[in-house]
Amino acid sequence: xxxxxxxxxxxxxxxxxxxxxxxxxxxxxxxxxxxxxxxxxxxxxxxxxxxxxxxxxxxxxxxxxxxxxxxxxxxxxxxxxxxxxxxxxxxxxxxxxxxxxxxxxxxxxxxxxxxxxxxxxxxxxxxxxxxxxxxxxxxxxxxxxxxxxxxxxxxxxxxxxxxxxxxxxxxxxxxxxxxxxxxxxxxxxxxxxxxxxxxxxxxxxxxxxxxxxxxxxxxxxxxxxxxxxxxxxxxxxxxxxxxxxxxxxxxxxxxxxxxxxxxxxxxxxxxxxxxxxxxxxxxxxxxxxxxxxxxxxxxxxxxxxxxxxxxxxxxxxxxxxxxxxxxxxxxxxxxxxxxxxxxxxxxxxxxxxxxxxxxxxxxxxxxxxxxxxxxxxxxxxxxxxxxxxxxxxxxxxxxxxxxxxxxxxxxxxxxxxxxxxxxxxxxxxxxxxxxxxxxxxxxxxxxxxxxxxxxxxxxxxxxxxxxxxxxxxxxxxxxxxxxxxxxxxxxxxxxxxxxxxxxxxxxxxxxxxxxxxxxxxxxxxxxxxxxxxxxxxxxxxxxxxxxxxxxxxxxxxxxxxxxxxxxxxxxxxxxxxxxxxxxxxxxxxxxxxxxxxxxxxxxxxxxxxxxxxxxxxxxxxxxxxxxxxxxxxxxxxxxxxxxxxxxxx
Amino acid sequence: xxxxxxxxxxxxxxxxxxxxxxxxxxxxxxxxxxxxxxxxxxxxxxxxxxxxxxxxxxxxxxxxxxxxxxxxxxxxxxxxxxxxxxxxxxxxxxxxxxxxxxxxxxxxxxxxxxxxxxxxxxxxxxxxxxxxxxxxxxxxxxxxxxxxxxxxxxxxxxxxxxxxxxxxxxxxxxxxxxxxxxxxxxxxxxxxxxxxxxxxxxxxxxxxxxxxxxxxxxxxxxxxxxxxxxxxxxxxxxxxxxxxxxxxxxxxxxxxxxxxxxxxxxxxxxxxxxxxxxxxxxxxxxxxxxxxxxxxxxxxxx
Numbered sequence: 001x002x003x004x005x006x007x008x009x010x011x012x013x014x015x016x017x018x019x020x021x022x023x024x025x026x027x028x029x030x031x032x033x034x035x036x037x038x039x040x041x042x043x044x045x046x047x048x049x050x051x052x053x054x055x056x057x058x059x060x061x062x063x064x065x066x067x068x069x070x071x072x073x074x075x076x077x078x079x080x081x082x083x084x085x086x087x088x089x090x091x092x093x094x095x096x097x098x099x100x101x102x103x104x105x106x107x108x109x110x111x112x113x114x115x116x117x118x119x120x121x122x123x124x125x126x127x128x129x130x131x132x133x134x135x136x137x138x139x140x141x142x143x144x145x146x147x148x149x150x151x152x153x154x155x156x157x158x159x160x161x162x163x164x165x166x167x168x169x170x171x172x173x174x175x176x177x178x179x180x181x182x183x184x185x186x187x188x189x190x191x192x193x194x195x196x197x198x199x200x201x202x203x204x205x206x207x208x209x210x211x212x213x214x215x216x217x218x219x220x221x222x223x224x225x226x227x228x229x230x231x232x233x234x235x236x237x238x239x240x241x242x243x244x245x246x247x248x249x250x251x252x253x254x255x256x257x258x259x260x261x262x263x264x265x266x267x268x269x270x271x272x273x274x275x276x277x278x279x280x281x282x283x284x285x286x287x288x289x290x291x292x293x294x295x296x297x298x299x300x301x302x303x304x305x306x307x308x309x310x311x312x313x314x315x316x317x318x319x320x321x322x323x324x325x326x327x328x329x330x331x332x333x334x335x336x337x338x339x340x341x342x343x344x345x346x347x348x349x350x351x352x353x354x355x356x357x358x359x360x361x362x363x364x365x366x367x368x369x370x371x372x373x374x375x376x377x378x379x380x381x382x383x384x385x386x387x388x389x390x391x392x393x394x395x396x397x398x399x400x401x402x403x404x405x406x407x408x409x410x411x412x413x414x415x416x417x418x419x420x421x422x423x424x425x426x427x428x429x430x431x432x433x434x435x436x437x438x439x440x441x442x443x444x445x446x447x448x449x450x451x452x453x454x455x456x457x458x459x460x461x462x463x464x465x466x467x468x469x470x471x472x473x474x475x476x477x478x479x480x481x482x483x484x485x486x487x488x489x490x491x492x493x494x495x496x497x498x499x500x501x502x503x504x505x506x507x508x509x510x511x512x513x514x515x516x517x518x519x520x521x522x523x524x525x526x527x528x529x530x531x532x533x534x535x536x537x538x539x540x541x542x543x544x545x546x547x548x549x550x551x552x553x554x555x556x557x558x559x560x561x562x563x564x565x566x567x568x569x570x571x572x573x574x575x576x577x578x579x580x581x582x583x584x585x586x587x588x589x590x591x592x593x594x595x596x597x598x599x600x601x602x603x604x605x606x607x608x609x610x611x612x613x614x615x616x617x618x619x620x621x622x623x624x625x626x627x628x629x630x631x632x633x634x635x636x637x638x639x640x641x642x643x644x645x646x647x648x649x
Numbered sequence: 650x651x652x653x654x655x656x657x658x659x660x661x662x663x664x665x666x667x668x669x670x671x672x673x674x675x676x677x678x679x680x681x682x683x684x685x686x687x688x689x690x691x692x693x694x695x696x697x698x699x700x701x702x703x704x705x706x707x708x709x710x711x712x713x714x715x716x717x718x719x720x721x722x723x724x725x726x727x728x729x730x731x732x733x734x735x736x737x738x739x740x741x742x743x744x745x746x747x748x749x750x751x752x753x754x755x756x757x758x759x760x761x762x763x764x765x766x767x768x769x770x771x772x773x774x775x776x777x778x779x780x781x782x783x784x785x786x787x788x789x790x791x792x793x794x795x796x797x798x799x800x801x802x803x804x805x806x807x808x809x810x811x812x813x814x815x816x817x818x819x820x821x822x823x824x825x826x827x828x829x830x831x832x833x834x835x836x837x838x839x840x841x842x843x844x845x846x847x848x849x850x851x852x853x854x855x856x857x858x859x860x861x862x863x864x865x866x867x868x869x870x871x872x873x874x875x876x877x878x879x880x881x882x883x884x885x886x887x888x889x890x891x892x893x894x895x896x897x898x899x900x901x902x903x904x905x906x907x908x909x910x911x912x913x914x915x916x917x918x919x920x921x922x923x924x925x926x927x928x929x930x931x932x933x934x935x936x937x938x939x940x941x942x943x944x945x946x947x948x949x950x951x
Contacts, residue, residue: 096859164859262833268834303717303725305728307731310731335838337762338762338763342755345754345758346754349747349751353740353743363704363707368726370717381712388700388701396694399693399750400754402689402754404830405690405824405828405829407829407855408855408857472673472675474674480862480863481863
């Protein structure tokens with residue numbers, strides 16, 4: 001019995017027990033459903049073992065939407081708790097756990113997964129490749145992310161959630177002050193999914209550098225691919241810092257080392273530094289692909305080429321460099337001298353310049369265009385003013401002296417939601433709606449999509465603009481309650497209403513998937529948006545080999561040129577046998593072992609750690625000696641498939 | 650579009666009404682340091698409003714003029730690569746704005762980090778403010794008194810708060826007097842401020858520090874020099890001395906009301922500065938889970 005006591009939740013509540021039951025029932029229902037419809041074989045062959053970048057992308061996006069639901073539920077709970085003064089819906093400990101998991105789930109398991117999902121789907125298509133450079137590594141990346149996400153999400157029903165904030169500052173996160181296993185979960189869940197992300201970074205850099213279609217020079221890549229390249233370079237430089245910092249944290253908590261303790265030579269400030277040396281570039285890992293998507297969408301629906309292509313690329317490169325030189329602005333108040341703060345204040349504000357260039361370039365792309373307000377375009381158009389507000393409040397926060405007053409307040413919370421929601425989340429929804437026909441062969445319903453858009457946008461403004469005011473009025477972030485005398489009540493109620501409206505918007509978006517799946521017309525053609533880049537040159541949905549013939553590229557909008565200027569994308573004589581990678585069950589098995597490894601480590605179950613560790617090494621050894629040359633699709637098969645899709649391209 | 654404009658005007662109305670009601674704490678300074686930051690905030694809001702309005706106007710103009718429904722069916726938008734003059738302007742203006750704001754930022758950062766202007770010649774009153782879960786301990790070494798969860802300061806005198814923590818990182822913040830600064834276990838950080846209007850001000854820990862964080866507040870009372878001296882004398886007449894045992898009890902996690910003592914805990918549990926600074930002699934919170942190593946070191950202090 002003693003063995004099982006460690007799995008008990010340290011601060012149980014009816015809410016948690018209800019979630020336990022709900023999770024249990026859902027899992028049983030899904031298992032039963034799959035068994036009843038005899039879909040296990042299909043699931044295993046077509047999805048769980050796939051190495052196809054398109055399917056992996058779709059699995060990333062499904063997981064991201066699930067995590068959006070989880071993180072969103074956390075958000076609504078927080079807003080509900082603070083909607084009125086002295087509320088007792090959540091107690092302090094639960095509130096602390098909820099905002100901690102909200103942050104991690106939204107950043108690491110929702111936003112990261114969403115952008116990597118869209119990159120997976122779109123980048124190989126945009127560069128005319130058959131898959132990513134290392135397809136099986138790509139599958140491992142996804143399954144490690146998934147294992148990490150699941151490990152993190154079971155924390156609140158087994159053993160307790162992390163409760164030291166998503167920034168997890170020591171010494172608060174040490175055993176002295178955070179006594180449950182929550183922070184162990186934090187360390188291992190992030191570690192496992194972080195390794196997956198790092199491999200994604202390497203994979204995509206190689207893919208983009210080595211596998212572009214003939215003629216596609218670097219400066220002829222579509223803007224989303226450019227943003228993906230730069231993002232992945234940032235990933236490769238930033239994520240190792242997180243890996244090491246998490247490892248040091250694990251050692252501190254589980255092996256009594258003193259990296260981040262306040263005595264015995266430890267240094268609590270080192271965690272803050274390491275965390276943000278990773279954490280700030282992480283912000284740009286999220287926003288740059290979003291910029292890429294907006295560039296594609298705005299150009300497509302303005303019926304114009306992207307204005308200032310070169311300056312768009314240059315500004316992203318500058319942003320990526322600067323992103324490594326601003327981390328101190330996350331703790332201007334940690335007591336370093338005025339000179340240090342001044343330097344980081346200037347580098348921080350400097351980022352506004354390349355970002356501003358991008359905003360104006362988008363405006364100039366729409367100038368003289370022919371703007372159609374489709375759902376992806378609506379998100380992009382709302383993004384520009386809302387992100388500008390988020391950006392300028394970022395500059396305000398970058399002024400060190402004033403930051404002493406904004407730091408740790410709701411003003412900061414308002415700012416980063418103001419850049420992440422209209423910046424990243426809107427971009428993901430725009431990208432999803434935009435590429436949806438490419439993924440599934442039909443469009444999402446525009447009308448329901450617009451309902452979703454307006455609810456999200458109006459809800460967003462109501463939820464977050466009031467926080468700028470309460471922040472300036474002295475409301476610190478992460479307070480589970482406040483007294484009536486503070487006067488924060490009405491504005492927090494407004495925030496709660498906004499959060500509610502955003503939740504309704506999310507319901508519209510999910511309903512739209514269901515509705516369109518059932519009723520949307522299937523004959524949308526291969527190019528439903530009249531788009532410009534290569535991914536629209538192949539069939540809808542995309543055959544497994546992407547392009548029957550490798551396309552010839554002459555500019556950043558080769559497909560547009562082929563439609564309007566008679567550029568020849570496909571040379572029929574080039575039809576050759578296609579070499580494709582084999583599916584493999586190894587990635588999901590390895591990720592399962594990683595899950596066991598992480599779980600055992602969280603609870604100090606050493607036999608589990610050792611056995612799963614050996615299992616992981618055995619998988620790697622097996623892979624090293626495995627002979628797998630992939631398979632070939634013959635010309636005859638290609639022709640048959642192409643005919644089925646409505647004629648060779 | 651109309652809906653959006655209505656919405657925006659609604660939001661702005663709410664903003665102005667709320668600001669009109671009562672000045673926001675941060676923008677209602679009662680001392681020179683907070684006045685500096687309030688000025689910086691107003692300057693930045695004005696500058697940023699200019700940018701936001703410019704982007705809004707351009708966006709609305711472009712969306713209105715170039716929407717597809719307004720154009721003929723056969724209009725083909727032109728191919729435009731870019732223009733070096735236009736791009737020069739969209740780089741140049743932001744550069745100028747950022748240079749301007751950088752100067753404001755650097756200058757004001759140096760200002761709020763030093764003794765407030767006009768007070769350089771006076772000797773500051775030193776107050777140690779140390780946090781423990783979830784309280785604030787104020788030690789006045791010169792006056793030889795200590796308070797918990799409230800602090801009295803004289804007006805028109807420079808005050809030097811020396812901050813540190815007996816536990817997690819906290820952030821010492823009195824919005825109407827100065828911006829915040831972290832209090833940490835292994836070193837001292839300093840806030841220089843002055844209050845110019847007598848009155849009561851809200852102070853709190855702004856950095857999340859665990860379960861009792863929300864209530865981790867303290868009251869600041871600024872009063873004239875004479876009243877301050879009377880208050881100190883009164884404490885010496887009425888309050889009990891602070892003993893080490895009692896102080897260790899105060900450090901136990903939890904919330905306490907306001908308390909007053911003569912003497913300070915600095916005598917038996919020095920602040921992490923000078924020979925006690927660095928990472929070897931920081932005062933430690935005694936917890937059951939602290940290692941043997943830590944306990945033995947703690948005993949050395951006795």
